[in-house]
Amino acid sequence: MNLLADLKKGKRGAIAKAISIVENDESEARKLIKKIFKTSGKSVVIGITGPAGAGKSSLINKTSVSLKKLGLRAAVLAVDPTSHVTGGAILGDRVRMTESTDSGTYIRSIASRGATGAISHSIRNSVRVLEYAGFNPIIIESVGAGQTEVEIANIADITVVVFNPHTGDSIQTVKAGLTEIGDVYLVNKSDLDGATQLFESVKEFIGMTERNPIILQTSVTKNKGIDEFAKKLKEMMAQKQKTKKDRDIKRLDSELKDIVLNNVRIRIDTLLESDKNYAKYLKKLQSKELDPFEAADKISTSIFK
Template sequence: MWLDLLSELKKGKRGAIAKAISIIENDEKKARQIVKKIFKSSGKSTVIGITGPAGAGKSSLINKTSIALKKLGYKAAVLAVDPTSHLTGGAILGDRVRMTESTDSGLYIRSIASRGATGAISRSIRNSIRVLEYAGFDPIIIESVGAGQTEVEISNIADITVVVFNPHTGDNIQTIKAGITEIGDIYVVNKADLDGASQLFESVKEFIGMTERNPIILKTSTIKNQGIVEFAKKLKDLMEKTKKSQKEREQKRLETELKDIVINNVKTRVDQLLESDKNYAKYLTRLQAKELDPFEAADKITASVIK
């Protein structure tokens, strides 16, 4: 079974990719077996994180850009992080509608559900990236919505981080200054054909472009097909540049991944211990009766669990 799946995966068969990523998401035991088989060949593809608010036009931008990247010799895949639930499918239906042009030309797109546990997004994405690498995709684009913990995790996984704004999603100087100004290698003002785009572009240049990091600031319009080729070429330049330090970044990511897994293992073990620990129930009752404060109760429980 594994040999057949891996053989089909190596050939880039879409059915095998879908099956492998479904296993990664839903069956930890089998996921471990897949990762064990493909791990040694992982860590070679460039990972591009693309984030920004809902409505910024990320999917349409990825659609056009992946076609431009193909002309430059790249074969891209997209993992779209669903910040809602695994059951709803989030924005992926809309993503697929907007990406039909690029999927017809070879782009692979898949939604990944965020789960809320420490490192859960990273774990799911990391191993899905490994599947796509094994299937021959490079770069692998991670698309996510909004700013927050998900974006921090993704920027830690990504080799290149792109932040997308547009003038009609409430993006302005206040939100930019308070938002994701530290993680981007490229900032894109999308929907440049709309009113306010030039003003937003100048604001981004002033407040982000002039920093020591000196990120790239671009304007794009998918409707008018403006700036797409330039964006793809900037990504190509950065991809070539990041390849030089690929091994070093991979080692740092593996260290972070190891810590995430250990923390999750410990958390799972502690949850199991608490369920069966008589002292937990005893001190919980005393806490609820306000005989102990939460810190006292927690210290006593911790002392009984960790000996």
Template sequence: MDITSDLKKAKRGAIAKAISIFENDEKESRKLIKKIFKSSGKSVIIGITGPAGAGKSSLIDKTVIKLKKLGMKPAVLAIDPTSHISGGAILGDRVRMTEATDSGTYIRSIASRGATGAISRSIRNSIRVLEYAGFDPIIIESVGAGQTEIEISNIADITVVVFNPHTGDSIQTIKAGITEIGDIYLVHKSDLEGASQLFQSAQDFIGTVEKNPPILKVSSKTEEGISEFLAELKKLITKRRKEKKLSEKQKLSKELDDIILNNINRKVATMLHSSKSYSDYLKKVQDRKMDPFEAADKISNGIVK
């Protein structure tokens, strides 16, 4: 059954089904990507990242409502830490985005499944589904867990980094490579104690960065700073729209590399373990007759001429 006509009408069932296909069914996802790829790559992607408990969901809730008032049609993809029992995503985010959900915004949680490359693949294709259904901008929410947020910044056109005064080691988090990825930094829950101190630290660490991103204090609860944040976001959305063609070329180059390397890895892994020379060299290493580096060189040379 072809779901693309329902997708074009932004029917929720069709969107959910298409995203599930990309998550779980490689054969069907190949067919679907052929149909929707040509019309993808036009929406602005906003990545919102930060430690668990930074209040990203309630912030996104407010942001989505305001973007809709500006005449935009936002959708949200929330990357959840995988529920290890079921392998599905924990749907806490949807509960916290009540206003956005009530207003008819499409919100979907995606399980991170603990694999970095898999996140990129799953998100890139889910974005394409939402683009085909006419959503723009598309907001991706992720828990700031090192590699994931760097990956998000490779996919997003705009990266918003959220901190809050009660995430314990948030000052250290700021130092850890996160200063390069943000286009806007927010000290959220600015009504809480410690917010001013954190804001000062953020300015000290991030204020020296070359692109000099805005650092704002905001609160979803009191709405302090929300309209300033929206003004900065709106400026960036306009700017990124103009640069979209070029940034899309760079993203596709990165995606193609990822897919090729992934294909090669799978093929090599299959060849390796069915090859007699692999088991011969492995035995030599296990018997301490050869070191693993020398054995790896010999096996690699046998595979890649």
């Protein structure tokens, strides 16, 4: 199988294989990225985040179908909590997204593996694979709360935060650290009680900020607001395309630093294992002759002589 040729044609088997390489085989991933890197950076990345239970998967499913009607070919990367049994991603999302898969959307779950930099690394390169296969936009769905959301906002060109009226005290939910990152805020499940109140809270807390984000109501079960959301995304994609180059310059800077720091970390780990000074100062630390900072300074000085 000629992986690159099949990838260019958007063949699903080739895409699945390429993303598995990116996730699991560093030396093969390097070879692959070397071949496709020059053409990367053209697709718009949409990050969709928000509390667990906000209905993100069902929303993405319907939105992908609406985007297709607008002439766009979306792909979805769902960043899942790592499965404790296999170390792979839990694939519940795919089950909930059958409709969009049938319409030509490509959906893939990626295990978050509990590491922060590792998420960025495998997502960045998976995005490059999907770009090469002709998808635009590429939607990244985050797992839920925490560091992942901030990381996805760093990778995404457009960040969408999804709330629903049943994720606890509405105003507290709105304030929980998500107020800075969204370009679009959706109150999903808007057919439920409390949706209007939550919508008003979001407008009050977030709509008045300088960034002036878009605030919409959607309901998957009533099929309400989804087409409007898809149209807004298409308009925003056109705007973001104009400034994408500047954002990519910053992102490549932070990606390069990540990779360099990772390389240095691996080298230092190897060095410390065989370093006599490390063993010597560790003993002094364990016997309380030195405090941890003194010991670390002495080891660092000996390494960077």
